[in-house]
Each structure stands twice: as C-alpha cells, then as structure tokens.
Amino acid sequence: MIEVRGLAKSFSDLRVVEDVSFVARDGEITGLIGPNGAGKTTMFRLICTVLRPNCGTTLIDGIDSQKDPLAARRRLGVLPDLRALYTRLTAREHLRYFGELHGIERHELDTRIAELVATLRMEDFIDRRAKGFSRGQQMKVALGRALVHRPHNIMLDEPTNGLDVATSRAVRDLLRRLRAEGRCILLTSHIMQEVGALADRIIVLADGHIVLQGAPAELRRATGLNDLEEIFMAVTQEAAAQPALAAGE
Amino acid sequence: MTMFAILTVFKKEMVDHLRDGRSILISMIYPLMGPLLLGLMFLFVGGGMRVNEGAPLVVPILHIESAPDLVGFLESRGATMQPIAGDARGLVSGGRVAFALMLPAQPSATPESPLAVRLITNPARVDSMVATSRVVELLNTYQHETLEGRLRAAGLSAEMMSVLNIEQENIGRAAGPAVILLTMIPPFLIFTLFTGGVHVALDATSGERERGSFETLMMNPVQLYQVLTGKLGATMVFTLMALGVQAVAFWVMLHTVPQESLGLIAPPSMLRLLVVVSVCLPLVVLAAALQLLISAVTRSVKEAQTYLGLLPLVPGLAGMVLALAPVRAQPMLAAIPTFGQTLLMGQLVRSEAVSAVFIGITAVATLAAVALLLLLGFRLYEREEILFPQ
Numbered sequence: 001m002i003e004v005r006g007l008a009k010s011f012s013d014l015r016v017v018e019d020v021s022f023v024a025r026d027g028e029i030t031g032l033i034g035p036n037g038a039g040k041t042t043m044f045r046l047i048c049t050v051l052r053p054n055c056g057t058t059l060i061d062g063i064d065s066q067k068d069p070l071a072a073r074r075r076l077g078v079l080p081d082l083r084a085l086y087t088r089l090t091a092r093e094h095l096r097y098f099g100e101l102h103g104i105e106r107h108e109l110d111t112r113i114a115e116l117v118a119t120l121r122m123e124d125f126i127d128r129r130a131k132g133f134s135r136g137q138q139m140k141v142a143l144g145r146a147l148v149h150r151p152h153n154i155m156l157d158e159p160t161n162g163l164d165v166a167t168s169r170a171v172r173d174l175l176r177r178l179r180a181e182g183r184c185i186l187l188t189s190h191i192m193q194e195v196g197a198l199a200d201r202i203i204v205l206a207d208g209h210i211v212l213q214g215a216p217a218e219l220r221r222a223t224g225l226n227d228l229e230e231i232f233m234a235v236t237q238e239a240a241a242q243p244a245l246a247a248g249e
Numbered sequence: 250m251t252m253f254a255i256l257t258v259f260k261k262e263m264v265d266h267l268r269d270g271r272s273i274l275i276s277m278i279y280p281l282m283g284p285l286l287l288g289l290m291f292l293f294v295g296g297g298m299r300v301n302e303g304a305p306l307v308v309p310i311l312h313i314e315s316a317p318d319l320v321g322f323l324e325s326r327g328a329t330m331q332p333i334a335g336d337a338r339g340l341v342s343g344g345r346v347a348f349a350l351m352l353p354a355q356p357s358a359t360p361e362s363p364l365a366v367r368l369i370t371n372p373a374r375v376d377s378m379v380a381t382s383r384v385v386e387l388l389n390t391y392q393h394e395t396l397e398g399r400l401r402a403a404g405l406s407a408e409m410m411s412v413l414n415i416e417q418e419n420i421g422r423a424a425g426p427a428v429i430l431l432t433m434i435p436p437f438l439i440f441t442l443f444t445g446g447v448h449v450a451l452d453a454t455s456g457e458r459e460r461g462s463f464e465t466l467m468m469n470p471v472q473l474y475q476v477l478t479g480k481l482g483a484t485m486v487f488t489l490m491a492l493g494v495q496a497v498a499f500w501v502m503l504h505t506v507p508q509e510s511l512g513l514i515a516p517p518s519m520l521r522l523l524v525v526v527s528v529c530l531p532l533v534v535l536a537a538a539l540q541l542l543i544s545a546v547t548r549s550v551k552e553a554q555t556y557l558g559l560l561p562l563v564p565g566l567a568g569m570v571l572a573l574a575p576v577r578a579q580p581m582l583a584a585i586p587t588f589g590q591t592l593l594m595g596q597l598v599r600s601e602a603v604s605a606v607f608i609g610i611t612a613v614a615t616l617a618a619v620a621l622l623l624l625l626g627f628r629l630y631e632r633e634e635i636l637f638p639q
Contacts, residue, residue, distance in 0.1 A: 045464075048468045049468070050464055050467050050468060050633070050636055051633055052633065070471075070472070071470075073468060073469060073470040074470045076468070078465075078468045080461070080464060080465055082460075082461035082462075082464070082465075084460050084461040084462035084464075084465050085462070086261075086265055086462065088264075088265050088266075088268040088269060089261070089264065089265060093261075093264065097257065097261045098469060100253075100257040101257055101258075101466075101469040101470070101471050102469060103253065103254075103470070129268075145465075
C-alpha cells in the first residue's frame with residue numbers, strides 16, 4: 001500500500017506539488033491523471049524517493065520512504081516514462097542487472113527472468129541487444145525490469161504510451177492479473193478510456209493539487225457527469241478557480 | 250550487499266563498454282600514437298646523428314679552387330669535397346645541402362694572409378649539427394697546425410700562442426637526444442591516464458543522466474556511492490588497459506628501433522615499465538575522480554566532453570616542460586599530483602635512481618587529493634537535479 005500524507009515539493013519558487021494526500025490500496029489499481037504540468041511525474045519521483053519532498057511523508061507498506069529509502073525502494077517496482085534502456089545490453093542482461101541490484105540470487109533470478117519472459121512474451125528478443133528495439137519491446141523490457149524483484153507496489157508512468165493495440169491490451173491484462181494477486185498498482189495515463197477501464201480509484205491532479213479523487217462511480221456522482229473525459233475536463237478547468245474538491249474520502 | 254551492489258554496477262559497466270567497439274578502438278589509438286611518434290623521432294633524430302658520426306664527412310664547398318692547402322688538409326682527414334656553385338645560403342636554407350663551407354672567390358694575396366672562410370649552417374636540421382661540428386673541429390685543427398708550422402719556421406714555440414688549453418669532458422650520458430626523447434615518455438603516459446577511460450566516465454555519468462537511465466538506476470535499493478564507485482572502478486580498468494597498451498607499445502618500440510638510435514642508453518626493461526605504470530596507479534584514480542566530478546558539474550555530455558578534452562593538457566604540458574627544462578626531484582614537488590609522478594617516471598625511464606620517500610609522498614598526496622575530489626563529487630551527485638536530463 002502506498003500512503004501519501006501532505007506531500008509538497010517546490011523547485012526554487014515554483015510549487016509543483018502542494019499538500020497532496022491519498023492512499024493507493026493493495027489489490028487495487030489507482031489511476032493518477034492530470035493535464036500536462038499537473039505534477040504527476042514529480043509525484044512519482046517523490047514516491048519512489050528520487051526526489052525529496054519539502055514536507056509530508058510517503059509510506060510504502062508502512063515504511064517511511066524518507067527514513068528508510070532503500071527499504072521503500074525494495075517494495076516498489078517503477079516503470080518510468082523514459083524507458084531508458086542500455087542499447088548495448090540484451091533484454092536478459094537488463095533484467096539480470098536490475099534483479100542483482102535488488103540482491104536476488106542467481107538461480108532465483110534465472111527462475112524469475114524465465115517467468116517474466118513467458119508473461120511478457122519476450123522470447124523473440126530476450127537475448128538481443130536493446131539497440132533497435134521497437135517501443136513495445138522497450139516497454140516490455142522496462143516493465144520486466146520493474147517487476148523482476150516481485151514488488152508489492154507497482155508504479156507505472158504512461159504504461160501504454162506509444163504501444164500498438166495488441167501490446168496495450170496485453171499490458172492491461174497483465175495489470176489486472178497483478179491486481180488479482182493483491183498488488184498495489186499506481187498508474188498515470190493520458191488515455192481516459194484506459195484509466196476508466198482499469199482503475200478502481202482515480203485521483204485527478206491539477207496545478208500540483210488533488211482536485212478530485214475517488215472510485216469512478218463516486219466521481220460521476222460528485223460531478224453529475226458520466227464520461228470520465230468530461231469529468232476530467234470539467235474539474236481541471238475549474239481547478240484554478242475552485243478549492244480542492246474531494247469525493248469519497 | 251555493499252560490495253555486491255558495487256560489483257554489480259562495475260560488471261554492468263564493463264560489459265556495456267567492452268561492447269562499445271568504436272570507443273575502445275579510438276581510446277586505444279591514442280596510446281599507440283605516443284610510442285609510434287617517439288619511435289619515428291628516434292629513427293630520424295637518432296638515425297641522423299648516427300649517420301653523421303659514422304659516415305664519411307661530405308663538405309659542400311664553394312670556390313674550392315681558392316684554398317688548395319685547406320682542401321688538401323680536409324681530404325687528408327677523410328673529408329670528401331662536394332663543390333657547389335651559386336647561392337650557398339639558398340642551397341642550405343632550401344635543404345639541398347646540410348651546410349656549406351664558403352671560401353673567398355679569389356685566393357689570398359700572400360700565403361700568410363688570413364683566409365676568410367664562412368660556414369653556412371642551419372641548426373634546425375639535425376643532420377647538419379654533427380657534420381658542422383666536425384667541420385669546425387677540422388678547421389680549428391688546420392688553423393692550429395698551420396700556425397704551429399709558421400711559428401716553428403720563425404724559431405718560436407707554438408706554446409707562446411696558447412693562453413688556455415681547453416679540454417671538454419662530457420660526464421653526461423653520451424646518448425644526447427635519446428635522453429630527451431626518453432623524457433617525453435612520461436607526458437605521453439599522463440595524457441593516456443586522462444584519456445584512456447574518459448569515454449566510460451562520460452557515458453556512465455553524463456550519458457546515463459542524458460538518457461534518463463540514471464534516475465531509473467537510483468529507484469533501486471542502492472546507495473549513490475555504490476553506483477558511483479562501480480562506475481569509477483570501470484573507468485579505472487579502461488584507463489589501466491590504455492596505460493598497459495601504451496607501456497607495451499613503448500617497450501616494443503624501444504626494443505625495435507636500431508640500438509644505435511638510442512645512443513648509449515639501454516632501453517627500459519618491461520619490469521621497469523611496469524614500475525612506471527604502478528607509480529601511475531594513484532593517478533588512475535585521480536583521473537577517474539576528476540572525470541566523475543566534471544561530469545557532475547556539466548549539464549550535458551557535449552559540455553563535459555569539452556572540459557574533459559582540455560583536462561589532460563594541464564598535467565601533460567607540465568610534463569612536456571619538464572622534458573625540455575628538467576627540474577630536480579624535491580620532496581615538495583612530489584606533493585603536486587601528476588607533477589610528482591612525471592618527475593618520478595622521468596627518472597625511471599632514464600634508468601636513474603629513485604627515492605622511496607619521493608614515491609611515498611607522491612602516492613599519499615595524490616590519494617589525499619582523490620579523497621577530496623570523491624567527497625566533493627559524491628556531494629555533487631546528491632543534488633536532485635543531477636538525476637534528470639537537463
């Protein structure tokens with residue numbers, strides 16, 4: 001479970017995230033949506049400890065990520081927006097490298113890599129160097145890299161960005177399977193349909209604030225709108241003029 | 250886990266960069282350039298000297314008919330006359346002849362009149378240096394012997410004409426230019442120290458940041474110092490590889506060029522070259538730490554490349570200056586990283602005795618500088634913005 005309490009972050013005079021609190025529960029997919037520049041990526045970076053907040057705390061399965069960032073990172077698997085692969089390493093070497101950084105032993109790592117190859121259907125390119133990989137192949141390697149240590153909490157930044165229909169569907173199926181296993185999944189996406197289809201809870205971020213959060217049904221009730229895209233447009237356009245609006249919690 | 254994480258990063262960087270064939274090729278070409286260049290210099294400079302000293306002396310001479318006595322004397326001492334005509338200065342400056350002996354157009358009015366001879370030389374040409382000095386020596390001998398004969402004919406002692414009896418004794422190595430050329434080895438080694446692993450340092454820090462993979466790396470349960478130490482280790486290994494290639498290339502060159510080119514100097518043995526390389530070891534860490542630091546303060550690979558390209562010039566130029574204007578190895582100088590090692594390496598390649606205290610001071614001073622640089626570098630890498638592409 002990822003629990004964010006009063007998180008705030010500024011860069012010089014620019015407030016990027018301000019007093020953000022939410023909970024991403026186990027066995028649920030939590031969708032974090034917002035317009036460009038809303039602070040989604042900064043939120044991601046704060047949660048996975050590569051940025052330090054000005055105030056507030058993040059608990060990963062009860063572990064304060066500021067006090068024990070390494071323990072928090074062990075329980076997190078992150079798919080960043082930039083897939084950033086090493087072009088001279090093979091897909092297998094990527095998985096092995098990140099598995100070893102998590103301290104997984106060789107034989108155990110071999111087993112996990114074999115599982116991931118089957119799950120993500122990487123058989124065709126697992127021993128090929130990453131140079132020239134298609135976006136789908138890059139995403140699969142990056143996803144495998146995020147899952148190789150079997151994290152309980154998974155964060156995905158735009159997981160289907162630039163993927164074809166078949167690969168996007170495969171990713172969505174995988175996320176549902178991970179949810180069914182009881183994992184906590186936090187994802188950002190610009191594709192409202194995707195968030196609507198996957199997310200159990202949705203958090204709308206605008207100008208560094210949470211302007212709306214709750215289950216899809218709760219959002220519909222709170223706004224009187226049915227379509228998630230309409231809800232998104234309505235709350236983000238009003239965000240500048242209205243105080244934060246919370247549905248549900 | 251600490252060592253395991255460092256080794257994991259180190260191993261990844263090694264595999265990654267060993268596959269970067271083009272960068273490795275380029276980084277290995279420079280170490281070979283030094284020995285190649287120095288080998289050619291030994292061949293041409295040393296060779297030129299050798300030919301001059303051993304070969305018959307050919308004297309390009311203008312107006313040969315003006316001084317038959319002098320010409321006869323020179324020929325009696327083994328010199329071969331090469332009559333020339335026209336502009337002697339033009340012939341020398343144009344490189345047609347190494348030097349020229351100009352005699353007056355007309356013979357002296359009386360046998361006792363001084364003969365005006367002019368030697369046209371060009372010190373820029375190595376092959377003219379020994380030949381010219383041999384001609385001057387022969388002319389002095391001719392003058393001395395002729396004067397002696399005249400004084401004797403007049404019933405006077407030749408000693409009356411001598412105030413000083415000058416003898417010159419060279420207690421230095423007779424190798425001359427070979428010693429200077431050997432002194433050029435340390436600056437080449439210093440250059441390699443700062444270029445051998447630079448591509449790894451750049452790619453593993455600035456490059457990783459620019460690609461966005463540094464951020465991904467730091468999302469894993471590893472400490473920053475573990476990541477940086479692993480990268481530092483890989484940079485050092487590639488630097489050592491380049492240094493090793495260069496040391497072997499120097500050894501091959503010194504044992505391949507004709508021994509006469511080296512004069513009386515025995516080429517340094519492989520063991521001695523290994524000692525030279527081991528003297529450089531603290532500098533390998535220093536170079537890697539500096540590269541890491543520069544990558545931390547620059548905003549892109551391109552900017553880092555610019556600074557890192559200039560970096561070897563500072564210690565390298567100091568070495569070049571030392572090659573031309575030797576400095577006595579004093580303990581105070583040993584405390585200056587790269588300068589102390591340049592002095593030490595110079596002594597080692599010239600097969601001179603080295604002081605253990607001097608070696609100790611250079612190592613300790615350099616490692617202290619490394620500690621400071623790493624401390625500063627690690628602090629700089631703790632800045633949040635360093636993780637993300639600029």
